[in-house]
Amino acid sequence: MKNQWIEIGRIEDIPRQGSRVVKTPIEDIAVFRTADDGIYAIRNRCPHKGGPLSEGIVFGATVACPLHNWCLDLKSGQAVAPDEGTVPTYPVQVENGLVYLDLSQIERAA
Amino acid sequence: MKRQRLVLIGNGMAGVRTLEELLKLAPDLYEISVFGAEPHPNYNRILLSPVLAGEKGFEEIVLNGRDWYEENGIRLHTGDPVVAIDRARRRIKTLSGIEAEYDRLLIATGSSPFIIPVPGADLEGVIGFRDIRDVELMLAAARRYKKAVVIGGGLLGLEAANGLMKQGMEVTVVHLLDSLMERQLDKAASAMLKTSLEQRGMDFRMEAQTAAILGDGRVAGIRFKDGSEIAADLVVMAVGIRPNVELAQGAGLYCERGIVVDDTLQTYDPSIYALGECVQHRGQCYGLVAPLFEQAKVCANHLAGLGYGRYTGSVTATKLKVTGIDLFSAGDFQGGEGSEEILLRDPAGGVYKKLWIRGDRVAGAVLYGNTIDGAWYFQLMREGRDITGIRDRLLFGEAHLGDSGHGGESKAAAMADEAQVCDCNGVCKGDIVKAITTKGLFTLDEVKAHTKAAASCGSCTGLVEQILATTLGSDYSAPELKPLCKCTDSTHDQVRAAIRDLRLTSLPAIFETLAWRRADGCPVCRPALNYYLIATWPKEARDDPQSRFVNERVHGNIQKDGSFSVIPRLWGGRTTPAELRAIADAAERFNVGEVHITGGQRINLLGLDKEQLPAIWEFLGDRGLVSGHAYGKALRTVKTCVGSTWCRFGTQDSTGMGIELERMTWGSWMPHKFKMAVSGCPRNCAEATIKDFGVVAIDSGWELHVGGNGGVKVRATDLLCRVKSPEEVKEHCAAFIQLYREEARYLERTAPWLERVGLPYIKQRLLENQVGRKALAKRFHESQRIAQQDPWRERAEGKEAHEFEPLKRVGGTA
Numbered sequence: 001m002k003n004q005w006i007e008i009g010r011i012e013d014i015p016r017q018g019s020r021v022v023k024t025p026i027e028d029i030a031v032f033r034t035a036d037d038g039i040y041a042i043r044n045r046c047p048h049k050g051g052p053l054s055e056g057i058v059f060g061a062t063v064a065c066p067l068h069n070w071c072l073d074l075k076s077g078q079a080v081a082p083d084e085g086t087v088p089t090y091p092v093q094v095e096n097g098l099v100y101l102d103l104s105q106i107e108r109a110a
Numbered sequence: 111m112k113r114q115r116l117v118l119i120g121n122g123m124a125g126v127r128t129l130e131e132l133l134k135l136a137p138d139l140y141e142i143s144v145f146g147a148e149p150h151p152n153y154n155r156i157l158l159s160p161v162l163a164g165e166k167g168f169e170e171i172v173l174n175g176r177d178w179y180e181e182n183g184i185r186l187h188t189g190d191p192v193v194a195i196d197r198a199r200r201r202i203k204t205l206s207g208i209e210a211e212y213d214r215l216l217i218a219t220g221s222s223p224f225i226i227p228v229p230g231a232d233l234e235g236v237i238g239f240r241d242i243r244d245v246e247l248m249l250a251a252a253r254r255y256k257k258a259v260v261i262g263g264g265l266l267g268l269e270a271a272n273g274l275m276k277q278g279m280e281v282t283v284v285h286l287l288d289s290l291m292e293r294q295l296d297k298a299a300s301a302m303l304k305t306s307l308e309q310r311g312m313d314f315r316m317e318a319q320t321a322a323i324l325g326d327g328r329v330a331g332i333r334f335k336d337g338s339e340i341a342a343d344l345v346v347m348a349v350g351i352r353p354n355v356e357l358a359q360g361a362g363l364y365c366e367r368g369i370v371v372d373d374t375l376q377t378y379d380p381s382i383y384a385l386g387e388c389v390q391h392r393g394q395c396y397g398l399v400a401p402l403f404e405q406a407k408v409c410a411n412h413l414a415g416l417g418y419g420r421y422t423g424s425v426t427a428t429k430l431k432v433t434g435i436d437l438f439s440a441g442d443f444q445g446g447e448g449s450e451e452i453l454l455r456d457p458a459g460g461v462y463k464k465l466w467i468r469g470d471r472v473a474g475a476v477l478y479g480n481t482i483d484g485a486w487y488f489q490l491m492r493e494g495r496d497i498t499g500i501r502d503r504l505l506f507g508e509a510h511l512g513d514s515g516h517g518g519e520s521k522a523a524a525m526a527d528e529a530q531v532c533d534c535n536g537v538c539k540g541d542i543v544k545a546i547t548t549k550g551l552f553t554l555d556e557v558k559a560h561t562k563a564a565a566s567c568g569s570c571t572g573l574v575e576q577i578l579a580t581t582l583g584s585d586y587s588a589p590e591l592k593p594l595c596k597c598t599d600s601t602h603d604q605v606r607a608a609i610r611d612l613r614l615t616s617l618p619a620i621f622e623t624l625a626w627r628r629a630d631g632c633p634v635c636r637p638a639l640n641y642y643l644i645a646t647w648p649k650e651a652r653d654d655p656q657s658r659f660v661n662e663r664v665h666g667n668i669q670k671d672g673s674f675s676v677i678p679r680l681w682g683g684r685t686t687p688a689e690l691r692a693i694a695d696a697a698e699r700f701n702v703g704e705v706h707i708t709g710g711q712r713i714n715l716l717g718l719d720k721e722q723l724p725a726i727w728e729f730l731g732d733r734g735l736v737s738g739h740a741y742g743k744a745l746r747t748v749k750t751c752v753g754s755t756w757c758r759f760g761t762q763d764s765t766g767m768g769i770e771l772e773r774m775t776w777g778s779w780m781p782h783k784f785k786m787a788v789s790g791c792p793r794n795c796a797e798a799t800i801k802d803f804g805v806v807a808i809d810s811g812w813e814l815h816v817g818g819n820g821g822v823k824v825r826a827t828d829l830l831c832r833v834k835s836p837e838e839v840k841e842h843c844a845a846f847i848q849l850y851r852e853e854a855r856y857l858e859r860t861a862p863w864l865e866r867v868g869l870p871y872i873k874q875r876l877l878e879n880q881v882g883r884k885a886l887a888k889r890f891h892e893s894q895r896i897a898q899q900d901p902w903r904e905r906a907e908g909k910e911a912h913e914f915e916p917l918k919r920v921g922g923t924a
């Protein structure tokens with residue numbers, strides 16, 4: 001399957017230790033920026049009860065879900081032990097301060 | 111950079127614990143060498159008693175095996191005591207002749223059994239009870255001989271006697287005084303203990319002074335001062351310990367009974383630290399591990415170069431480790447002036463409990479036969495909790511407090527496996543016990559993480575701790591002081607003090623100065639620190655939205671489906687047709703999911719998308735409505751009744767007073783939510799007596815109440831005082847809030863805070879000290895000048911716009 005990179009905005013559009021949402025016809029994707037400017041994209045639905053992860057507190061490369069505090073690793077999408085569950089992650093790239101997201105996997109999931 | 115050299119003398123519990131703490135803080139700072147007189151790696155000395163009693167093996171009590179030293183790059187020399195310290199050249203020398211240089215030296219040589227200087231004390235078979243070697247000698251003697259005498263009826267002596275008896279020896283305990291464990295027990299408890307040990311076959315010679323130890327080569331007996339004699343094949347001296355100070359003294363360090371150290375565990379030589387049983391701190395020498403562990407934390411803090419830890423002494427508690435005998439003692443029970451006693455005594459049932467109370471606080475406790483509540487009394491003691499409110503039930507234990515917040519151990523133990531413990535997350539006792547045993551959990555945090563019990567509203571925390579304690583038995587030790595979160599060892603209070611004293615005004619400054627373990631903290635500490643910063647330095651510190659929980663960041667309550675709710679302020683619970691119309695229009699225009707009258711006399715518009723928020727806020731704002739902060743650790747509602755304007759019983763204008771209070775206090779951030787109410791007469795229709803600050807109008811003025819709440823654990827307020835004028839009501843209100851803002855811990859509501867510090871303290875700060883009250887009120891008003899900006903208006907005007915808009919829409923999203 002071919003990559004489908006689309007530009008979603010500038011890195012400064014996302015607050016450090018924060019997240020912004022990219023809305024697609026299929027699902028919402030939360031794009032995170034960590035304190036050291038790492039950029040990660042995951043589905044904006046907590047594996048627990050669907051909480052909007054984009055609203056959580058970001059620390060290191062982890063987000064704590066705002067509803068019941070599950071912690072998810074932004075790199076792997078895995079819930080931090082002892083919680084169990086996974087949220088899909090999406091490839092991102094940053095070039096010249098612009099953030100690109102690869103949407104080929106959502107298409108496939110659709 | 112070349113690493114500094116740290117040398118530890120004494121491979122025992124205090125020294126090695128310090129290394130562990132140090133490695134957590136500064137793993138690479140030092141090149142570490144350890145010198146120990148014993149031939150073993152570090153082991154748990156406390157557990158020598160169970161080893162002697164045959165309940166544990168030696169290998170089970172090792173704390174740090176040789177592999178631990180290796181893994182941490184520590185050079186370990188065992189079986190080689192240090193014999194000299196050359197302070198001028200910063201060098202130590204061992205018996206075998208090894209020399210080592212240091213930049214920092216740590217002395218933790220512990221103590222030695224005191225051997226009474228009587229003739230014959232040097233005979234074979236006369237020993238102390240201190241280390242593995244002593245236990246080996248005792249076990250060997252038990253195999254060959256019959257009769258043992260233990261001199262000393264204290265904790266250590268009785269544990270030795272019990273162990274020797276278990277090994278099949280006939281044991282006589284010789285004690286100088288007329289009651290056992292006189293330092294820990296009062297006479298009555300001591301008598302009960304003696305009876306029960308006698309029933310197990312232990313023999314006692316009370317008020318007997320040893321004059322000589324008899325024998326030729328090996329011990330054969332003892333002669334007392336009155337001339338009588340008894341036979342003995344083994345004599346264990348357990349009459350006390352002596353700090354090992356000779357080495358330090360020889361090096362010219364200032365010593366009294368122990369090596370004298372200050373609050374940073376530094377000796378008179380700044381490059382030499384000392385801790386453990388060998389030191390004397392503020393005149394005290396300790397002989398238990400809990401104080402040493404507290405010292406270790408502070409000492410490591412200074413060795414790591416952080417420089418802010420302070421050790422100010424410890425309150426200690428003891429438990430006798432004789433299987434089958436439950437005995438607990440803590441604090442001061444000598445009585446003395448101003449001290450009162452509460453006593454429960456049931457000799458037939460084998461239960462004895464006595465508490466010493468001084469100044470409305472627990473000062474000491476002795477429990478015999480039923481020690482379930484020992485940990486709880488000890489906690490009350492250490493926290494200095496005011497017990498006025500629970501005094502009548504205190505002695506019956508935590509389980510009888512009759513509130514849902516705590517549960518006693520008896521309750522935990524008696525619970526069926528399928529009984530639900532955590533009502534928020536539906537966790538049963540069986541789930542918790544299983545997690546503890548199969549996953550090897552030791553702490554409350556671990557249980558929370560694995561089972562989710564106590565992880566939501568927290569009201570079952572006490573019960574979970576009890577289950578942990580009953581399941582783990584003697585392996586469980588409640589943490590001394592709870593750190594703020596896993597990123598640090600510092601407590602809330604220590605962090606707050608550092609923020610204030612070291613003028614820390616930003617999160618990175620805290621992380622850096624206090625050596626946070628995670629570069630950008632975690633969801634537990636960041637909201638707390640952010641609050642402490644803006645509450646301590648309202649002008650200097652910048653609020654960090656990313657460290658706030660979503661509700662406070664976006665100024666609405668997140669709901670289970672990710673939508674938000676909007677609750678505008680209805681000042682003092684009064685509204686107008688125009689406001690109602692505005693709310694109704696907003697509800698229709700924004701197509702809200704539900705309109706709900708809240709429990710706080712306001713109206714809730716539910717089910718809004720985040721993107722809609724700025725628009726509905728603008729709509730409401732244009733019609734004069736502002737944020738109700740229903741989402742914040744902040745001033746929430748001020749409920750009122752109609753008062754003297756309408757009510758036939760009303761004595762004052764309660765609605766007017768409520769509105770004034772709300773105008774004065776809205777917008778202020780707090781450690782937890784804060785609610786007020788004003789009732790127009792003692793019928794109290796506004797429920798002012800379950801609010802954080804409640805006002806009840808009376809004919810002659812106003813009655814002010816503090817520290818109440820509804821919710822999880824209902825607490826009625828305490829009466830603070832009566833005042834005459836509305837100005838006084840406002841001044842007391844502002845001062846109370848400011849005191850709470852400055853001193854309570856984050857997420858501690860006024861009720862638990864007040865219970866912790868005690869009403870007398872609050873009265874002293876607000877009533878006795880009038881200058882202080884005015885100063886508090888003034889600080890409150892100053893910080894309000896900055897805080898009172900309607901966050902909804904600001905966001906309707908574009909602040910933090912990114913928060914409310916998607917980054918991008920792709921394809922044909924609706």
Ligand code: SRM
Nearest residue numbers: 667668675706707708709710712740819820821822823859
């Ligand atoms: C909306 C409201 C229920 C309602 O529809 O009536 C409500 C809703 C919530 N309450 Fe409440 N409480 C509401 C009045 C109350 C009251 C009644 C009152 O204020 O007089 C109480 C008891 C009084 C008290 O606080 O002492 C109350 C005691 C609690 C508690 C327990 C507090 C405690 O100290 O034990 C919690 C849990 C907490 O804060 O940790 C809580 C928590 C919550 C939360 C924030 C739970 C959450 O985190 O999502 C709920 C937010 C729902 C939302 O998104 O709007 N709510 N809650 C009420 C809003 C009042 C307002 O106008 O601002």
Ligand SMILES: Cc1cc2nc3c(=O)[nH]c(=O)nc-3n(C[C@H](O)[C@H](O)[C@H](O)COP(=O)(O)OP(=O)(O)OC[C@H]3O[C@@H](n4cnc5c(N)ncnc54)[C@H](O)[C@@H]3O)c2cc1C
Nearest residue numbers: 120122123124146147155191192219220386387397398399
């Ligand atoms: C049998 C027994 C039961 C106990 N039960 C309890 C209990 O239930 N609860 C409780 O809180 N406490 C209990 N204690 C007390 C507790 O064990 C001590 O408080 C604690 O071990 C003191 O730690 P420390 O590091 O200061 O001394 P230690 O643990 O004694 O360590 C000091 C070490 O330094 C070594 N040393 C001394 N001089 C030199 C030198 N010149 N060179 C090199 N090394 C040297 C010693 O050999 C020793 O290994 C008990 C003690 C004993 C003996």
Ligand code: SF4
Nearest residue numbers: 567670708709821822
């Ligand atoms: S009582 Fe409060 S916290 Fe519980 S469901 Fe109702 S609104 Fe939510």
Ligand code: FES
Nearest residue numbers: 046049051065068
């Ligand atoms: S929905 Fe995320 S933790 Fe419950």
